[in-house]
Amino acid sequence: xxxxxxxxxxxxxxxxxxxxxxxxxxxxxxxxxxxxxxxxxxxxxxxxxxxxxxxxxxxxxxxxxxxxxxxxxxxxxxxxxxxxxxxxxxxxxxxxxxxxxxxxxxxxxxxxxxxxxxxxxxxxxxxxxxxxxxxxxxxxxxxxxxxxxxxxxxxxxxxxxxxxxxxxxxxxxxxxxxxxxxxxxxxxxxxxxxxxxxxxxxxxxxxxxxxxxxxxxxxxxxxxxxxxxxxxxxxxxxxxxxxxxxxxxxxxxxxxxxxxxxxxxxxxxxxxxxxxxxxxxxxxxxxxxxxxxxxxxxxxxxxxxxxxxxxxxxxxxxxxxxxxxxxxxxxxxxxxxxxxxxxxxxxxxxxxxxxxxxxxxxxxxxxxxxxxxxxxxxxxxxxxxxxxxxxxxxxxxxxxxxxxxxxxxx
Amino acid sequence: xxxxxxxxxxxxxxxxxxxxxxxxxxxxxxxxxxxxxxxxxxxxxxxxxxxxxxxxxxxxxxxxxxxxxxxxxxxxxxxxxxxxxxxxxxxxxxxxxxxxxxxxxxxxxxxxxxxxxxxxxxxxxxxxxxxxxxxxxxxxxxxxxxxxxxxxxxxxxxxxxxxxxxxxxxxxxxxxxxxxxxxxxxxxxxxxxxxxxxxxxxxxxxxxxxxxxxxxxxxxxxx
Numbered sequence: 269x270x271x272x273x274x275x276x277x278x279x280x281x282x283x284x285x286x287x288x289x290x291x292x293x294x295x296x297x298x299x300x301x302x303x304x305x306x307x308x309x310x311x312x313x314x315x316x317x318x319x320x321x322x323x324x325x326x327x328x329x330x331x332x333x334x335x336x337x338x339x340x341x342x343x344x345x346x347x348x349x350x351x352x353x354x355x356x357x358x359x360x361x362x363x364x365x366x367x368x369x370x371x372x373x374x375x376x377x378x379x380x381x382x383x384x385x386x387x388x389x390x391x392x393x394x395x396x397x398x399x400x401x402x403x404x405x406x407x408x409x410x411x412x413x414x415x416x417x418x419x420x421x422x423x424x425x426x427x428x429x430x431x432x433x434x435x436x437x438x439x440x441x442x443x444x445x446x447x448x449x450x451x452x453x454x455x456x457x458x459x460x461x462x463x464x465x466x467x468x469x470x471x472x473x474x475x476x477x478x479x480x481x482x483x484x485x486x487x488x489x490x491x492x493x494x495x496x497x498x499x500x501x502x503x504x505x506x507x508x509x510x511x512x513x514x515x516x517x518x519x520x521x522x523x524x525x526x527x528x529x530x531x532x533x534x535x536x537x538x539x540x541x542x543x544x545x546x547x548x549x550x551x552x553x554x555x556x557x558x559x560x561x562x563x564x565x566x567x568x569x570x571x572x573x574x575x576x577x578x579x580x581x582x583x584x585x586x587x588x589x590x591x592x593x594x595x596x597x598x599x600x601x602x603x604x605x606x607x608x609x610x611x612x613x614x615x616x617x618x619x620x621x622x623x624x625x626x627x628x629x630x631x632x633x634x635x636x637x638x639x640x641x642x643x644x645x646x647x648x649x650x651x652x653x654x655x656x657x658x659x660x661x662x663x664x665x666x667x668x669x670x671x672x673x674x675x676x677x678x
Numbered sequence: 679x680x681x682x683x684x685x686x687x688x689x690x691x692x693x694x695x696x697x698x699x700x701x702x703x704x705x706x707x708x709x710x711x712x713x714x715x716x717x718x719x720x721x722x723x724x725x726x727x728x729x730x731x732x733x734x735x736x737x738x739x740x741x742x743x744x745x746x747x748x749x750x751x752x753x754x755x756x757x758x759x760x761x762x763x764x765x766x767x768x769x770x771x772x773x774x775x776x777x778x779x780x781x782x783x784x785x786x787x788x789x790x791x792x793x794x795x796x797x798x799x800x801x802x803x804x805x806x807x808x809x810x811x812x813x814x815x816x817x818x819x820x821x822x823x824x825x826x827x828x829x830x831x832x833x834x835x836x837x838x839x840x841x842x843x844x845x846x847x848x849x850x851x852x853x854x855x856x857x858x859x860x861x862x863x864x865x866x867x868x869x870x871x872x873x874x875x876x877x878x879x880x881x882x883x884x885x886x887x888x889x890x891x892x893x894x895x896x897x898x899x900x901x
Contacts, residue, residue, distance in 0.1 A: 273786050273793070280783075284774040587770045589731065591784040591832070592759025594752050 269597065278605035284584065285577065292573050293609045296657065299562050300617030300650050307649035308625065310555040315644050317548045321520035323391045323473050325384075328520050329364070329540035330527050331512035342513055351529045353522035355388035360511035361540075363491050369440040370412075370478075376427060377437060379414045382479045385487030389518040392473040392481060397433040397466025400483050406437065406462040408480040409470035426477060429467045436461050437480075441490070445497045446507075458493055462486070472642060514540060559649060566653070567660050574606065574664050599669040606661045614654045621645060679705040679728075679840060679871055684737035686723050686894075697723045698734070699894040707839065710866040711873045712881040714899075715891030721875045722844060724891065728873060729762055729842045730754040759787050763833030763841045765862075767848035769825045771817040777804060777828045778813045784836050803831045807861065823854030830861060841865060843874045852880075859884040 282289045321327045334342045343357050358364050370381040384390060386400045386407070395410055411426040442457045462482060470477050482490070498504040515530070517523045523539075530537045578585070588598045622645060629643045686698035697720045705711055715721050726732035727739065730746070739747045746757065764770075771780050781800040785791050791799060804813055807827045817825050826846060833841055843862060847855040855878060863884045866872035874881055882888060888900040 269787065270793075277783075277786060280772070280775060280779065284772055286774070583770060584772060587772065587783070589755075590729075590758070590764045590766075590770065592755050592757075592762075592787060592836075594755040596752075597787070 274597075274600055274604050275608070277601045278608055281581075281584070281601060281605045282609065285580065288573070288577065288580075289605075289609055292606070293613045295569060296566075296610055296613035297616050299566055300613055300653060301620060303559060303562060303649035303653050304617055304621045304645075304647065305624070306555045306558055307646035308621065308644060310552055311644040311646040312641065313548055313551050316641055317545060319472070319642075321543060323393075324475075324541075325387075325390050325516060326541040327543050328389055328517045328523060330515040330517065330523065330530065331538045331540050332515060332530060333512055333536040333538070335536070339508065339513065346513070346515065346530070346535075349529070349533055351526055353518045353526050354515055355518045356385070356516040358514040358516065360508055361514055362495070362511070364514055366441070366490060366494055368490075368494075370437055370480075371440065372432070372435065372437045377412055377414065377432070379412070380478060381408075381412075381439065382476065383439065383487065383490060384479065384481050385484050385491075386481045387484055387516055389516050390481065392468035392475070394466050395469040396430040397464070399466060400481065401465070403483045403485045404461070404463060405465045405486075406480045406482045407466040407468055408432070408437070408464055409473075409475060409477050410467040411470060411477040413477050429464065432464045433466060434464070436463055438462070439480075439490070441494045443493055443495070443497065445499070446503070447499045448503055452496075455497060456493070458490075460486075460490065512538075563653070563656055566657060570606070570657060570660050571664050574602075574661070574668060577602070577606075578668055595669055599665050602669075603662055603665050606665075607658050610654065610657050610661065614650065617650060618647065621647075621650070679742075680738075680740040681728070681734075682738040682740070684724075684727065684734045684739070686720070686727065686732075687735045697894050698727070698896075701737070701894075701896045703889065703896060705840070705871045705873060707869045707871055708867060709871060709886040710863050710884060711871070711887045711889065712885035713873065713875045713889045713891055713896070714877055714879075714881070716877065719891040720894040721891050724896070725842055725844045725873070725875050728840075729764060730758055759784065760836065761838050761840055763836070763838040765826070765829050765833050765841065765843035765846045767845035769817070769829045769849075771825055771828060771832075773817045776814045776816055777809060777820065777831075780817070780828055781831045781835055784832060788836050800831070800835060803835050804828070807831050821854070822850045823857055826850060826854070826858055827861065830858070830865075834865065838870070840871045840873070843872070843876075845876055845878075846874060847876065847878050847880070855880050 332342065332346065339359055343359060346354075346357055365382055365384050367380055367382055369379070371378050392407065394407065397407070400407055408429050410429050412429050413426050439460050439462060440457065443455045444452045445455050446452050462480070464480075468475075468481075470479060498507060515526060517526045527537050527539075585598060588601075593601075625643050625645050632641050632643065681701050681703050684698055684701040685696065688695045688697060701724060713721055713724065723732065727734050730749075734747065737747070738745050741757065741761070746754075749757070772783075775783075778797065778800050781803055782796050785796045785799060801810075801813060804810065807830060809824060809827055809831065812820055812824055812828075817828070820828065826849075830841075830846075833843075841862065846862070847858050850858060859874075859881055862872050862874060866886070874885065882900075887898065890897050890899045
C-alpha cells in the first residue's frame with residue numbers, strides 16, 4: 269500500500285475521533301512548547317553566563333597579594349614564570365581602566381568615557397567598522413550618552429557612535445601631583461586624539477554605553493601619564509601597599525589553571541570578581557528534572573490515549589479485519605494516525621517558539637535591566653521529544669496489536 | 679467451497695464445550711444458502727470459520743480446491759480481501775465517514791484499483807444498490823435498510839466470490855428485511871456464493887438451500 273493511502277486512512281481515523289485527536293494534539297503541543305521554552309530558557313541563561321564570564325573581563329582577573337615584597341619585583345617574577353593563558357599583568361587595580369573626558373570636533377560628543385586596553389582576553393561584539401589594528405585607534409560602544417553620567421541607559425538621548433566611525437575623538441585627562449599634606453597640583457593636561465575605527469554592541473558586550481577600547485600601547489601610555497605623581501617613593505608605596513597585582517587571563521575557563529600555577533609558586537591569590545553560578549546550575553537542574561517528568565508523563569498520556577483509542581475503535585479494527593486488512597497494516601494506520609497528530613503538534617510548537625522568542629526579546633530589549641540577555645532558541649528538547657513520542661507510539665501500538673489482543677477483538 | 683468434518687471445541691472452566699460437531703457442507707456459486715437455528719446453536723461460530731475469522735479445532739476447509747485450514751493470519755487476510763465479503767446485523771459502518779467513504783475502505787487494499795478509480799467504483803456500487811442520492815450521507819442520516827445496503831455495497835466492492843451475512847436483517851423492519859433478502863438473492867445469481875445465517879423465517883422464501891444448526895450439528899433441511 270502506498271504511503272499516501274496510509275495517510276488517507278490515518279486521516280479518516282482522525283476524522284472518526286476528531287475530539288480525541290484534538291485533545292491529544294493540544295496536550296502534545298503544550299508539551300512541545302513547554303520543552304522548547306525550557307530548553308531555550310536554559311540555553312539563554314547558560315549562554316548569558318558563558319558570555320558574562322568571558323566578555324566581562326573582571327571575571328578573568330586573578331589578584332596576587334604582594335605581601336612585603338616590592339611590586340615591580342613580583343611583576344617581574346610572575347612574568348619570568350611564563351605561565352600560559354596570562355595576557356596582561358596590571359600593577360594594581362588603578363591600572364585596569366581609566367575614566368576620561370571625551371569630545372569631538374563636531375562638539376556633539378561631550379562627556380565621560382571609560383577606557384580599556386584591548387588586551388588578549390578582552391572580548392567585545394563588533395557591530396560596525398573594524399577591530400583595532402594600530403596605536404591611536406579606538407573601538408567604542410555603539411551608543412554614547414552625553415553628560416557626566418556614563419551609565420545612564422536612556423536610549424532616547426543616546427548618540428549613535430556608528431556615525432562616528434572613521435572620525436576622530438579626543439580624550440582629555442590631567443596628571444596631578446599629590447603631597448603628604450593632602451594638596452594636589454596639576455602637572456600636565458593631555459588631549460589625545462583617537463580614531464574611532466569601529467563600534468561594539470555594548471549590550472551584548474556587557475559594558476556600559478560610554479566605553480571605548482584603545483590599542484594596548486596607547487592604553488599603557490594613557491595609564492602611565494594619568495597615574496598620579498606622589499611627593500616621594502615612600503608616599504607612593506604607602507598609597508599602593510594594600511593593592512594587589514592583577515593578572516588578566518585569556519579565557520574564563522583558564523582562570524583556575526593560572527590560579528593553580530600562581531599558588532604552586534607560592535603566591536597568595538584571590539579572585540577580582542567572584543562569580544556565583546549557582547542559579548545557572550539550579551536552572552539547568554530544574555530544566556533537566558522537568559524535561560524528564562514531561563518525557564515520563566507523556567508515555568503515560570500517550571499510553572492512555574492509545575488504550576482509549578483501542579477501546580473506542582474496536583469496531584473499526586474489527587471492520588478492518590473483516591475487509592481483509594492485515595494486522596501490520598492496521599497497526600501502521602494507527603501508528604501513522606498518532607504520529608501525524610504528534611508531528612502536527614511539533615510543527616505548530618516549532619512555529620510558535622520563534623514568535624514567543626521575538627515577543628520576549630522585544631520586551632527584554634526595551635528593559636534596560638534585561639537588554640543584555642539575548643534570548644536563544646533551542647529545538648533540542650522539541651526534537652528529542654518528537655523522536656521519543658514517536659518511538660513510544662510505535663512500541664505501545666505493537667504491544668496493543670499483539671496476537672492475544674487481536675484474537676480478543678475478533 | 680467445502681467444509682469436511684469440522685469440529686470446534688472451547689474450554690470453559692476446564693469443561694470442554696463442543697460447538698461444532700462434524701460439520702460437512704459444500705457451497706457452490708449461483709446459490710443462496712440459509713443457515714437457521716436457535717441462539718447458541720453454533721451458527722456464528724460456523725460463520726467465523728467460513729469467513730476465516732476463526733479456526734476449526736479439527737477438520738478441513740477447502741477453498742478453490744485448496745485446503746486453507748491452517749494458513750497464516752496474513753494469508754487469511756489476503757483471501758478475505760479478495761474473495762470474501764461480510765454483512766453483519768450491526769452494519770459495522772464508520773459513523774464519521776460518508777456512505778461513499780465507507781464503501782471505498784476495502785478498495786485501499788485492492789492493488790488492481792487505481793486511486794483515482796476508487797470513487798467511481800464505489801459510486802457505481804452504491805447506485806446499483808439504489809443509494810445514488812445517499813452517497814455523501816453519514817450512516818446516522820440513513821435508515822436501517824439503507825445502512826445495510828451500504829454494508830452490502832462495501833462487501834461487494836472488491837467483487838468477492840463469497841458473501842457471508844450474519845443476521846443481516848436483525849435490525850430491520852419487515853419491508854427492509856424483504857428488500858435485503860431480495861438483494862442478496864440477486865447477488866447470488868452473479869456467480870457468487872451467498873451464505874446467510876439468520877433465524878428470520880423470511881429467508882426461507884429466498885434461499886436455494888436451507889440448513890439447520892442444532893447443538894453444533896448442521897443438517898440440510900431443504901434443497
